[in-house]
Amino acid sequence: MHTIIEPFRIKMTEPIKLISAADRKKALQRAKHNVFLLDAEDCCIDLLTDSGTGAMSTEQWAALMLGDESYAGSKSWKKFEATVRKITGIKHIFPTHQGRAAEGILAQTRLKKGDVIPNNSHFDTTRANIEFVGARAVDLLCNEGYDTTLEAPFKGNMDINKLERCIAEFGAAKIPFCMITVTNNTGGGQPVAMENIRAVKTALKKYGIPLVIDACRFAENAYFIHEREAGYRGKTLLEIAREMFSYADAANMSCKKDGLANIGGFLICNDDAWAEDFRNALILREGFPTYGGLAGRDLEVIAVGLMEALDYDYQVYRHATVEYLGRKLLARGIPFVRPVGGHAVFLDAKAFLPHIPPRQYPGIGLVNALYLAGGIRSVELGSVMFGKKDERGREIPAPLELVRLAFPRRVYTQSHFDYLIEVLDEVWNNRKQIPGYRITYQPKFLRHFTCQFEIID
Numbered sequence: 001m002h003t004i005i006e007p008f009r010i011k012m013t014e015p016i017k018l019i020s021a022a023d024r025k026k027a028l029q030r031a032k033h034n035v036f037l038l039d040a041e042d043c044c045i046d047l048l049t050d051s052g053t054g055a056m057s058t059e060q061w062a063a064l065m066l067g068d069e070s071y072a073g074s075k076s077w078k079k080f081e082a083t084v085r086k087i088t089g090i091k092h093i094f095p096t097h098q099g100r101a102a103e104g105i106l107a108q109t110r111l112k113k114g115d116v117i118p119n120n121s122h123f124d125t126t127r128a129n130i131e132f133v134g135a136r137a138v139d140l141l142c143n144e145g146y147d148t149t150l151e152a153p154f155k156g157n158m159d160i161n162k163l164e165r166c167i168a169e170f171g172a173a174k175i176p177f178c179m180i181t182v183t184n185n186t187g188g189g190q191p192v193a194m195e196n197i198r199a200v201k202t203a204l205k206k207y208g209i210p211l212v213i214d215a216c217r218f219a220e221n222a223y224f225i226h227e228r229e230a231g232y233r234g235k236t237l238l239e240i241a242r243e244m245f246s247y248a249d250a251a252n253m254s255c256k257k258d259g260l261a262n263i264g265g266f267l268i269c270n271d272d273a274w275a276e277d278f279r280n281a282l283i284l285r286e287g288f289p290t291y292g293g294l295a296g297r298d299l300e301v302i303a304v305g306l307m308e309a310l311d312y313d314y315q316v317y318r319h320a321t322v323e324y325l326g327r328k329l330l331a332r333g334i335p336f337v338r339p340v341g342g343h344a345v346f347l348d349a350k351a352f353l354p355h356i357p358p359r360q361y362p363g364i365g366l367v368n369a370l371y372l373a374g375g376i377r378s379v380e381l382g383s384v385m386f387g388k389k390d391e392r393g394r395e396i397p398a399p400l401e402l403v404r405l406a407f408p409r410r411v412y413t414q415s416h417f418d419y420l421i422e423v424l425d426e427v428w429n430n431r432k433q434i435p436g437y438r439i440t441y442q443p444k445f446l447r448h449f450t451c452q453f454e455i456i457d
């Protein structure tokens with residue numbers, strides 16, 4: 001078979017540069033050792049996130065010019081609505097400025113103190129929105145999902161027994177809805193099988209609990225189902241996506257991922273009463289229901305992007321890039337979550353840096369080492385992002401200490417990844433010198449974005 005090539009050519013470029021090692025050191029010190037606080041222009045290859053960082057297609061740039069900026073009922077809204085409905089089949093559609101706005105509206109309108117929301121794994125903003133209203137976010141990921149070295153096709157699945165136990169423990173009345181995140185970002189970008197979504201829905205139906213899909217990477221999940229689940233080879237990704245959404249009562253979406261857009265999101269539902277609440281909250285926070293915090297041109301771009309994300313050749317290429325990095329890591333014995341995820345490779349910082357205890361944040365050690373060695377920006381998904389506190393205020397480490405190398409869509413080429421692998425080699429060979437960190441400042445919520453660190457000698 002020939003090399004799987006980028007299914008596009010490049011018409012516009014954006015310069016990147018590698019500042020000197022001494023300047024990287026100074027920049028990281030200025031950022032208090034938190035890469036979120038770095039200037040983007042000081043990062044050579046920015047793998048902080050795949051969110052809103054993708055490159056638009058010619059079709060999207062053309063659509064941008066068609067943006068109808070009418071306040072209400074614009075043509076762009078009509079296209080957006082029709083596309084979201086075509087993919088999801090869901091009745092009520094509300095645009096939002098990004099995913100967390102949809103989560104916020106969902107949490108504020110449907111949850112109260114003491115409620116419990118199960119998920120395979122909550123993403124940080126989802127968890128924060130739930131906890132902000134006094135409800136509890138519980139993760140019910142299948143056990144396979146916690147074993148970073150196990151090769152299994154659907155490690156993002158929810159454990160149905162854990163779900164049954166959760167409902168038995170808290171009671172259906174305390175569970176206004178259950179979520180499932182496709183793909184499971186927090187747990188290595190691993191997919192969820194159609195069979196699992198169906199089983200979750202069946203389990204919930206007995207208790208009348210609605211299912212909400214966190215759909216940020218729905219197209220990547222559809223691709224995995226196509227490749228890995230029996231019975232889906234002959235189907236298009238659109239057909240698979242439609243089936244996924246057919247089990248959902250509602251969904252929240254960040255169009256910054258599989259909308260192939262730089263901004264945007266939506267919240268959708270079938271229930272008329274939910275829709276009424278969403279609409280009112282939307283008008284208060286985001287804007288009129290036909291634009292929801294977005295410009296008409298954004299709605300245009302998303303309508304095109306959502307369909308491009310369901311293009312099979314695009315997904316083949318996208319997955320080939322992630323696999324490429326995974327194969328190189330495997331050959332070197334560098335520990336990472338296997339198999340590779342849909343949007344990222346997740347390094348296992350606990351195995352990479354066994355000399356750093358979890359309370360000294362091995363993930364931060366690795367993130368900072370990658371920046372210092374080669375100007376690569378990555379992100380910790382470990383105890384800084386997901387750690388909890390016990391009653392005495394002592395930190396309970398997260399179950400996994402991961403470092404995510406997220407792949408912006410259609411942005412970097414193979415030589416960028418070859419360079420990344422060279423940097424990883426260097427960091428791997430010098431890993432014993434990497435220090436642990438302590439936190440010197442942290443805010444109350446979502447601390448990883450703005451907290452500050454110092455090196456532990």
Ligand code: F0G
Nearest residue numbers: 049051098099100123125185216254256
């Ligand atoms: N749900 C999941 C699974 C996500 O990955 C994200 C964002 C959100 C919800 C919130 O969407 O950013 O548009 O408000 N994830 C990004 C990331 C930020 O880097 O993984 P948003």
